[in-house]
Amino acid sequence: MPKICAIKIDNHLKVSSNCIVATAHVADFPVDLPLEPNIREPNRKSGTYRQIFDSLTTEPEEFFARHSGIVLSANQVKVSKDKLELEILEASEGGSNGIINGGHTILAFKTAKNYDYNLAQARVKVTIHIGLEEKQAKDIALASNTSAPVDSRSKKNARGDYDFIKQYLAGLEMELGIKFRIAYYQNQSGTPVNAHCNVNHLFKLVNCLDRNRYNPENLRSKHPTSLSSTTKITGVEKERLIKLLPLLPQALWIEQKFYEVIQEYITNPKRKGGNDLASIDLRKNTLLPDSRYSFGFGAPADLVMPVVASFRAFLDKDYQWILPFEEFALELIRHLWDNYYRKYLISEKTAGNSIGARLSRNIDIWETMYISALTYSNRYLMNKHKLLNQENLVLSPNTKKQK
Structure with missing residues (x-):
């Protein structure tokens, strides 16, 4: 059964027939998205995670300007004025949807919500690729700019070398x-x-x-x-x-x-x-x-x-x-x-x-x-x-x- 995730937005831009860029509300952002397309799991102990969390919780209104954004993959996207509804197919369902880049960011969202930080003013850029095949999703994940280096083992795993x-x-x-x-x-x-x-x-x-x-x-x-x-x-x-x-x-x-x-x-x-x-x-x-x-x-x-x-x-x-x-x-x-x-x-x-x-x-x-x-x-x-x-x-x- 496909998973439906709703993302509250201020605005959006349809870059192409299979790509949407939007300004999303952090407070309502879904934090249970699959990590399948990503090439590594987020690490709470890493400097990357701590920097994102500190930025989010100390000056949430500046988060959009200081953060490069999140990249997602979805099977289908339904667009309305203030909301995007993502249909997510996991690997077991023949899909490769979820977080392509931004695992540390979404983990920071989840932690901040658990500790009841006020995130009402926080926004984040979200790029959503629609209908990608698994190889395409992995290619984008490998090419995504990250604030911490990805080790060669993770890259080889993403390419299917293992x-x-x-x-x-x-x-x-x-x-x-x-x-x-x-x-x-x-x-x-x-x-x-x-x-x-x-x-x-x-x-x-x-x-x-x-x-x-x-x-x-x-x-x-x-x-x-x-x-x-x-x-x-x-x-x-x-x-x-x-x-x-x-x-x-x-x-x-x-x-x-x-x-x-x-x-x-x-x-x-x-x-x-x-x-x-x-x-x-x-x-x-x-x-x-x-x-x-x-x-x-x-x-x-x-x-x-x-x-x-x-x-x-x-x-x-x-x-x-x-x-x-x-x-x-x-x-x-x-x-x-x-x-x-x-x-x-x-x-x-x-x-x-x-x-x-x-x-x-x-x-x-x-x-x-x-x-x-x-x-x-x-x-x-x-x-x-x-x-x-x-x-x-x-x-x-x-x-x-x-x-």
């Missing part, structure tokens, strides 16, 4: 019976403000397993030390990521198990009350994208990346594991932790360093971890081959005896 990973995760949720908490755009409600739950974190994890792009034999890109996201996911990049996505469940598992190893280490009674690991904060928590896991310490989101990248030693050129993953994965994590990574974190803490940005720039860490995993892989395969030969030697006499 649709392929959303579809993959939806299938994974059904298969595994879990729910992922992933933030695809700025100030997204219902997701933690945590770098581990940022969609870019998922791309970093699978990028670390691209053994074809990041190969120690390739001098230009030996290791995935630069994990910053691109401003746009191209067709070629999307194809590459789609090939890597089947490795995402294992990458998330590695991250979870690695954090369990850290949790076990810092809660060891022998070290109770102390923490000798760099950038591990016992006053914070870490939430992983899989909603089942959280840990009682804070850690940089990139902390696990060299560990995940080391697993390339067990992948072939078709991104297939050369051994059953469950056979070696946990042992490899403990091997890397005990033989190198724990010692590295302790040495950095002793030196008074944090490892956030330094981690990605330190090629020696990535190199040492990968070589350690490769050595472990070779030794594991040799031992397995030796064991198989011993079994064959035991079986051979019995086979001859039966003959």
